[in-house]
Amino acid sequence: MIADIEQLVRCESPSDDLDAVARSAELVAALGTRLLGAEPERLVLAGRTHLRWRFGDSRRVLVLGHHDTVWPHGSLATHPFEVRDGVLRGPGCFDMKAGVVMAFHALAALPDRDGVTLLVTGDEELGSPSSRSLIEDEARGCAAALVLEASADGGALKTERKGVSLYEVAVEGRAAHAGLEPERGVNATIEAAYQVLAVAELGDAAAGTTVTPTRIEAGTTTNTVAAHGRFAVDVRVRSAAEQDRVDKAMRALTPRLAGARIVVTGGPNRPPLAADASAELYARAAALADRIGVGPLSCAAVGGASDGNFTAGVGTPTLDGLGAVGGGAHADHEHVRVDELPRRTALVRELVADLLRTEGPR
Template identity: 70%
Template sequence: MADLLDEVLADVRTLVECESPSADLAAVARSAEVVARVGTARLGVAPERIVLDGRTHLRWRLGPAPSRVLLLGHHDTVWPLGSLAEHPYGVEDGVLRGPGCFDMKVGLVMAFHAAAGLDGVTLLVTGDEELGSPSSRELVEEEARAATAALVLEASADGGALKTERKGVSLYEVRVFGLAAHAGLEPERGVNATEELAHQVLAVSALADPAAGTTVTATAARAGTTTNTVPAAGSFAVDVRARTAAEQQRVHRAIGALAPALPGARVEVAGGVNRPPLEAASSAALHRRVLTIASRLGLPAPGSAAVGGASDGNFTAGVGTPTLDGLGAVGGGAHAADEHVLVGEVPGRTALLRALVEELLADSATPAPAAPGHDHP
């Protein structure tokens, strides 16, 4: 176990010390090469390099057998170049620190060690998840459709809990149009876009349903040009989070049906569903299996958590593939100065992941029993 931890820490340091901010294409490309080198050393096979819209993604297909289990992660981070100078890699008193360690470079290294020597696994590491996966979404969905299960190596929730629910995300821009006029001389000749915007913000905000866990939040807004002109146009952004696809679609239909409140005003809506929800039903069976494995291995039983943030697990669940998220590092501080990983948790989590993958591979390799009264060739 100590040898495994030493190897994991060495690999993590290599990845953390190669900065990989999502918006920097050159940095993401450099990081992909480092991830490819570390992964190849552990898996014994080189990945495919898939470049989409200038962003480098890596895909390992392990063994000659058809792939049945998808391990999913990303190597891009939110940390800008130069962050290492202020937040260097280090391990002290059992706590590992460094930009991107928790989200999610430790999870990547865990995946490499857990999948080594297995057949029938695809390991996909994308390079734009922190941006919303604009270039990799179709790739993620394609791999998920071919798998019997998707295991996402994002960091755990508080206390090591697995992420068994993630809210779906929808993003909109509501644009309002009025008619300009002089605010002092003849304001009555105008149609005030700021006033119309206020009506629409209230209408949109009323679509939230706290009891269902649905949030509808008006965010960045702008209207008008000068302080003495009735505004002719304005807009505001809307962030929607919903636990179920039904709730997500309810809000989508309502926002698409917005109508102007002021005579002469006009309303347009752009945007839509960004990520479907990871619903509890998608992860329930996998979480139960993890609890059984943990008991057998003598490991603490990981809890479950519903979270508002999204990941590529939303996409895998959205195409109907059973998905379990948050299988990566235990720690905290994602995207923050106190980002950290609890080193002592890494070996057990890696063993748990390995055992889960082995069971899923064994299940999918066993033919289902024939139904009574039916002959099968």
């Protein structure tokens, strides 16, 4: 497994580079073909390569992962692949190339894979713009979706994920000379500042809703009243009702300055993965973990989203965080605990086998 992970980590696959994603997909396809004895379907959507293995005629269990990463080209020079003192490191190892390898090895160990679909996408880190429909279509009708994203802290499975909405607020004002006649302008920088404060007030800590203005830009030169500005907004919610409330409030933003105009684009990106979507699967996984000696399990609610939000959004029971145990996703200290690789892979194998024994199509 370590050798397989090394192959994938050494093939850099930043999401925004179509050629890199295509090269990574070919390596993932070759690895899966060797371990599973079957070629995947290559699904190229908007230039991005996704891979799908279907076993048998029925669709009962969807196993889900992605092979793209946030790490730019050249990251191996500063964050080389290595295994030292029981810890594996390298760009994208935790999120989530180790999880892809774990999926292959777990399924390869099954005597019968009839009813399993394995989907490995290539744009998850971008919000799955091209693969969302594919993921949702594959999930519909399945009894369960198992997401091999990395675990939460301490190896906890992810039984609840917040939904995500992404917006851009564009502000239009009117340019003027900042020294000669600033009063003739409509300052988009000031209007953007008003709107940033208004947007930040939409959060609700008690409900677990965060509304965070992030990247901002305005103006052209230092001696010109800004005619244009824009800022991005990241929204995280625990419930569909909160996602709808914030969406309505974002679209109701009104200018504070006379002559300014506001255009809001974007909206909900991923629905919440609610606790009730994972409760039964988590209980099943916990019992299996105790039975095969890899327990006890723990679970966590997290703010980050994954493609598991999409599978839960179409009503499919979903359990997330079944992948690598470690930490540091997207960060310099990204790492995987080697001793947990066979333990967690065995759990995935047993969980898929148990679902295939007991669950028909939904």
